Structures are given as structure tokens and as C-alpha cells.
Amino acid sequence: MSLVVVIAGTPALIHLVHRLHYGQYIRQDGPQSHLVKRGTPTMGGVVIVLAIVLGWASSAVYRYLTVGVAPSWSAVLVLFAMVSMGLLGFIDDFAKVRKKQNLGLSVHAKFIGQVIFATVYAVLALLMPTRSGFPSAQSGMSFIETPFLSFDGAGRVLSVVLFILWVNFLMSAWTNAVNLTDGLDGLASGSSMIAFAGYALIAFWETYHIRGGGKTGFSYAVSDPLDLTIIAVCAAVACFGFLWFNSNPATIFMGDTGSLALGGLFAALSIATHTEFLALIVGGLFVIETLSDVIQVGCFKLTRHRVFRMAPIHHHFELLGWSESKVVVRFWMVELMFVLIGLMVFYADWAGRSGLLS
Secondary structure, eight states: OHHHHHHHHHHHHHHHHHHHTOBOOOOTTSOGGGGGGTTOBOOTHHHHHHHHHHHHHHHHHHHHHHHOOOOOHHHHHHHHHHHHHHHHHHHHHHHHHHHTSSOOSOHHHHHHHHHHHHHHHHHHHHHSOOSSSSOSSOSEEESSSSEEEESGGGOHHHHHHHHHHHHHHHHHHHHHHHHHHTTSTTHHHHHHHHHHHHHHHHHHHHHHTBTTSOOSSOOBOOSOHHHHHHHHHHHHHHHHHHHHHHSSSOSOOOHHHHHHHHHHHHHHHHHHTTOTTTHHHHTHHHHHHHHHHHHHHHHHHHHSOOSSSSSSHHHHHHHTTOOHHHHHHHHHHHHHHHHHHHHHHHHHHHHHHTTTTO
16 A cells, blocks of 8 residues: 555656646755756655555554454554654745745754654653553663663653653654755665664564563563554555655655654654664664764864765765765665664564573
């Protein structure tokens, strides 16, 4: 369903955006080779978000009609995080095309929106009752499953406040990370496809080893991980289908609508699967892109010298003479290696806790 929605919906969106003259505006200080992309249809993230929601919804309806299992609140909340961040991105994209410049929402307005939506998600994830009996999120920071810093000991109200701050940080960090990565044709969509495929495997393993499920070995107190698996698979497939149109030369960009939505979804999946710090490995490419920007800005303010020719780092390699396609494919390879490392660490953690390595 997700693939059908993307393959059928993206050409329709391209046609609509062309008719409305809602093309992308390119930053003037970027690589000059990118200026030819001016006017390319944007807001392709609308189709990505719709594909993920409809893909999950079709499976939810099928499960309800065949086995009587109702949709889980955990899945609804994860999708809320994605849709709400995507809505912020859509408003930003729409402001850009209406103003006919590469400036949309102000930083202040975008920050307020992120705080509101992330806070709603955090509160509901802690308090909303779930079918499994486990909360949609645990009040603490985890590498994998067991919190190494739990907020519960701080008192109920304070623990909620600390968790809200933690979720706000994660949402802001991952949405900006994916947004920074979305600078070359197919880079963010292809890297997201690989990252979400990794999270689909993680969530499916948690489904098979859910606490109370009767399987041998270490078990996870994760709420409804099968629904999270389906969402991650839908996200990977939606990005896969979008690549058909987004690969170089792109006929449409995902825009902030897509990058903020995918970043919000990645953050929510890390929270819902209790792998907030493992996500730093699984989404390693996004971390590198963000760090390159932070290092560039920080060093320039302190020393008036640049570390890279241009940040984020994918532009640095472009200016070194790499073709755009070569940068994108090699960065996909880097992200794939990060995902494989993340999966090996995840399995090694399970095997160690299950006593298989002793």
C-alpha cells in the first residue's frame, strides 16, 4: 500500500506543484551546480507521510477484520510525532514558495511548534494506557531497553518534566539532522530508507522476544512492537518508492515536509523501542552531517577559519570534485555500514543478556 501510494501519488503531486508554480528556491551560497535545480517541485514529503499512514492503516484494518486486534496507541503516537513534525515542515515549505525565496518559518516559530508537538507526544506516551500493558515510552534514557538514567526516582511530576525535556531534545535533534542531510538528490530519502529498514528489524526482534511472550532469552517491555515494525517497514518502502522520482536529477524534492516528518518518526521509533542511544549508531550518517555543521559554525566563530570547504559535509565532498551521484551513493554505503553495526550491537546486547556469550 505504501509503495502504491508513493508511485501513484508522486506524479500527481508533481503535476499539481507545477501548475501552482511551487518550485524549490536554492540557497545562493551553495554549490553553483545546484542553481539549475531552481524551480524543481517540492513538498514531496506530503506523499511520503500519506504513504506511511495509509500503509500502516491498511494493515491495522486487515488485522482488526481478521483477528480482531485493534490498532495500538503506541503506533498512533509514533505516527502523531511524524505527522505533526511534517505539518511544521509543510508550513515552512508553503511559506517559502509563497514568498518565492529560501526563507520559510522563522527559527523562533519553528522551535515553538516543535516544543508544542513534542510535549504533547511525550505526555501521551507516558500516560496513555496501551493494549500490551507497557507504556508507549519509558521515563528514562536507554542505550537498549534498560534505562541507564531513570527519571522515575525524581518524583512523578519531576520525572514527567525531565522526560518532556528529553523528548524535545530528541525531536529537535533528529528533525534537524535529517533536514541537514536533505541537500543532494536522493541523499536523505535513500539514507532514511536504510535507517528505517534497520529499525524494522530491531522492532521485529522485540516483537519476537516481547516480555511475557514465552520465548527463551532476554525479553523487552516494549509496547506493541509489531505495529512499530509495520510503521518502520512502511517508512522504508515509502522512501524507496520516492527515490524513483528523487534520484539525480530529481523531479521532486521532499522539502522540509519530508525531512522533518522522517526525523520526527526516527526519534519517536527510538523512544518507543527504548533505543535512544543506539539510534546514534543506526542513524550515524545523520549524526555526521549534523556534527559537520556544528563543527564548521563553531570553529568559524572561534577562529574565523573553516574546517570544511562547505557544510554540511556532503557539500565539502562536492567541492572536492566528487560528482553529486558519487557523494550520494557513497554516503548511502556509509549509512548502511552504520545500520549493520547498530544491528550487530543490538543482537550482541540481546545475546549477552540471554547468557549466550558467557
